[in-house]
Amino acid sequence: MLQVTKRPKSLIDVKMHYCPGCGHGIVHRLVAECLDELDICSRTVGVAPVGCSVFADHYFNCDMIQGAHGRGPAIATGIKRSRPECIVFSYQGDGDLASIGMAETVHSAARSENITVVFINNSIYGMTGGQMAPTTLIGQKSTTSPKGRAIGVNGYPIRVCEMLAQLDGARYLERTSVHTAAHVIKTKKALKKAFQYQVDGKGFAMVEVLSMCPTNLALSPRDNTKFIAEQMMPQYPLGVFKDAEGGK
Amino acid sequence: MGERLLMKGNDALAEGAVRAGCRFFAGYPITPQNEVPEYMSWRMPEAGGAFVQAESEVAAINMLFGAAATGIRAMTSSSSPGVSLKQEGISYCAGADLPIFFANVMRGGPGLGNIAGAQGDYYQSVRGGGHGDYRTLVLAPNSAEEMGNLPLKCYELAEKYRIPAMILADGVLGQMMEPLEFKADAVDPAKLKVPDWALGVNKGRARRMVGSYDLRDGELEKMILARVQRYKEAEEKEALWETKNCEDAEVVMVAYGIASRACLAALKLAREQGLKVGLLRPITLWPFPKKPLIELSRRVKSFVAVELSLGQMIDDVKLSIDCRVPVHLHARPGGVIPTGEEIVESLKKALKAGAKQGVLCCK
Amino acid sequence: MPEIKVDEQRCKGCELCITACPKQCIQMSESFSVTGYYPAKFCKPEACTGCALCAQICPDVAIEVWK
Numbered sequence: 001m002l003q004v005t006k007r008p009k010s011l012i013d014v015k016m017h018y019c020p021g022c023g024h025g026i027v028h029r030l031v032a033e034c035l036d037e038l039d040i041c042s043r044t045v046g047v048a049p050v051g052c053s054v055f056a057d058h059y060f061n062c063d064m065i066q067g068a069h070g071r072g073p074a075i076a077t078g079i080k081r082s083r084p085e086c087i088v089f090s091y092q093g094d095g096d097l098a099s100i101g102m103a104e105t106v107h108s109a110a111r112s113e114n115i116t117v118v119f120i121n122n123s124i125y126g127m128t129g130g131q132m133a134p135t136t137l138i139g140q141k142s143t144t145s146p147k148g149r150a151i152g153v154n155g156y157p158i159r160v161c162e163m164l165a166q167l168d169g170a171r172y173l174e175r176t177s178v179h180t181a182a183h184v185i186k187t188k189k190a191l192k193k194a195f196q197y198q199v200d201g202k203g204f205a206m207v208e209v210l211s212m213c214p215t216n217l218a219l220s221p222r223d224n225t226k227f228i229a230e231q232m233m234p235q236y237p238l239g240v241f242k243d244a245e246g247g248k
Numbered sequence: 249m250g251e252r253l254l255m256k257g258n259d260a261l262a263e264g265a266v267r268a269g270c271r272f273f274a275g276y277p278i279t280p281q282n283e284v285p286e287y288m289s290w291r292m293p294e295a296g297g298a299f300v301q302a303e304s305e306v307a308a309i310n311m312l313f314g315a316a317a318t319g320i321r322a323m324t325s326s327s328s329p330g331v332s333l334k335q336e337g338i339s340y341c342a343g344a345d346l347p348i349f350f351a352n353v354m355r356g357g358p359g360l361g362n363i364a365g366a367q368g369d370y371y372q373s374v375r376g377g378g379h380g381d382y383r384t385l386v387l388a389p390n391s392a393e394e395m396g397n398l399p400l401k402c403y404e405l406a407e408k409y410r411i412p413a414m415i416l417a418d419g420v421l422g423q424m425m426e427p428l429e430f431k432a433d434a435v436d437p438a439k440l441k442v443p444d445w446a447l448g449v450n451k452g453r454a455r456r457m458v459g460s461y462d463l464r465d466g467e468l469e470k471m472i473l474a475r476v477q478r479y480k481e482a483e484e485k486e487a488l489w490e491t492k493n494c495e496d497a498e499v500v501m502v503a504y505g506i507a508s509r510a511c512l513a514a515l516k517l518a519r520e521q522g523l524k525v526g527l528l529r530p531i532t533l534w535p536f537p538k539k540p541l542i543e544l545s546r547r548v549k550s551f552v553a554v555e556l557s558l559g560q561m562i563d564d565v566k567l568s569i570d571c572r573v574p575v576h577l578h579a580r581p582g583g584v585i586p587t588g589e590e591i592v593e594s595l596k597k598a599l600k601a602g603a604k605q606g607v608l609c610c611k
Numbered sequence: 612m613p614e615i616k617v618d619e620q621r622c623k624g625c626e627l628c629i630t631a632c633p634k635q636c637i638q639m640s641e642s643f644s645v646t647g648y649y650p651a652k653f654c655k656p657e658a659c660t661g662c663a664l665c666a667q668i669c670p671d672v673a674i675e676v677w678k
């Protein structure tokens with residue numbers, strides 16, 4: 001009998017510490033599969049954020065750096081401009097990328113830095129215990145919107161892919177999800193394309209992944225997948241928002 | 249090398265960094281150091297390096313964090329408010345033991361302040377500035393020539409001790425044009441040894457991590473204490489200073505940067521009037537030149553700290569000599585340059601018999 | 612005959628594999644593992660097609676699929 005699925009070599013063989021049902025475990029593995037399949041692990045440098053995936057630096061079998069909250073794309077810029085032979089990725093959550101780091105996100109895209117950004121959108125703040133994120137939905141409860149996000153007080157959630165799409169420098173933007181196995185497979189394809197963009201020197205590429213955070217959404221992992229399907233996806237439609245190669 | 253050039257301080261700073269082997273610069277415009285990113289925007293690509301006008305000073309320091317982690321000599325510069333923005337990033341660099349180099353061309357503060365040269369960021373520079381227990385090597389030029397030559401010293405010290413290094417300059421130094429010589433040969437960065445902690449292509453070696461955290465119980469303390477050993481060694485070995493007319497001085501001025509230039513004018517005037525005064529000019533502010541101050545404190549009546557601030561460096565003068573003799577203060581905050589004449593008036597007050605420690609001038 | 616192996620040391624009982632399996636081959640175990648979770652259990656080997664969708668969605672790389 002042949003083993004159909006194998007732990008990717010680029011994923012260090014340690015137990016995942018993330019919560020049961022957390023999407024990080026899935027996406028870490030997919031990123032590692034991309035590094036394996038594109039044979040780029042030996043020249044990859046990854047940037048870990050602040051947030052639950054601060055510990056991403058312990059999972060990837062390539063050089064890793066852990067940087068200040070939101071600054072991943074700037075750190076990646078410094079690495080890529082200094083060592084252009086390296087493949088550089090920035091792995092970030094929704095607070096890191098869309099709140100404190102929004103300027104770095106927008107400008108690294110505008111400059112079309114030749115980096116790959118992996119954006120995990122679970123519509124909540126994980127590491128700090130469930131506060132509202134820029135992607136928290138209207139009416140969604142969090143520890144800083146205990147009665148539910150209200151437009152008058154907290155404004156509207158941000159659709160990052162759509163926002164970045166109007167920047168000429170953003171060359172590849174896709175939103176996917178990991179709430180079903182079929183979507184996990186699509187996320188893998190998107191990530192691989194985003195890394196291929198960098199390998200080919202084609203400029204800024206980002207994949208936004210709708211993901212689970214059962215602990216802070218106070219949902220079972222199963223119910224979290226329903227939350228993504230029924231509530232997140234209408235707000236954050238899946239699809240390709242920019243594919244410069246494809247003329248979009 | 250050896251060629252006599254006429255350069256503006258900011259340009260000299262940028263050129264000095266490039267000659268020291270800097271091949272990455274990220275910065276954001278802010279007066280009075282705009283010449284630095286402007287110069288770098290053409291000089292860095294000419295030298296085969298990378299220039300990025302970052303979206304903010306915050307982004308710039310984080311670009312530096314990334315670049316420095318790959319082992320190359322990198323730089324950012326800003327002025328007071330922008331350096332405030334950089335503090336978290338500097339703390340990250342210190343916590344990750346990265347030898348970064350940056351410059352603060354100080355202006356009047358706090359807040360938006362003004363764009364005149366000032367020295368109000370001394371505390372920020374030597375007392376941390378950013379959060380956590382760390383030290384930054386702080387070098388203070390007082391001429392366009394030192395602006396051009398100290399970057400190399402900064403890189404050498406930063407790399408030797410794996411501590412961030414900065415040049416603390418001010419708007420006057422940044423803007424003034426003076427003749428200068430670059431004393432050392434230009435460094436070819438290709439000839440520099442890539443550090444064994446640098447990130448990059450990991451073929452044939454174990455993977456590396458650069459970071460500033462360790463959540464395991466007791467481990468962060470160990471990290472910090474290991475760093476402290478290097479701080480102690482730097483304090484022992486790397487203090488730099490200059491003295492003038494201190495051999496028979498009764499009162500010694502202590503001043504750095506542009507304040508020291510005003511003190512040189514005061515020194516000339518005072519000596520012409522037969523006043524026995526001298527000047528000690530720290531060139532490193534951290535490590536502070538404690539040894540010569542202690543030695544002087546055994547024979548002088550008092551010191552006068554001359555600063556373009558409310559008096560920040562004065563604390564280190566007092567601490568160095570354990571308050572053995574009075575340390576007076578001549579303070580001009582808000583971007584005002586003291587004249588030689590007004591400093592001499594303060595010196596006369598200090599020279600008076602029985603002069604009690606005080607603020608001799610703070611208008 | 613395709614089969615899966617669940618690493619009980621890694622499985623956190625999140626049940627995502629159960630939602631993914633098109634043949635209902637996986638159940639949660641009735642006894643908890645040494646880590647305190649109720650791990651996934653391969654309960655219908657005869658129906659397994661080796662599609663590996665369970666392994667695709669598993670966040671803990673806890674499932675090996677053999678064909």
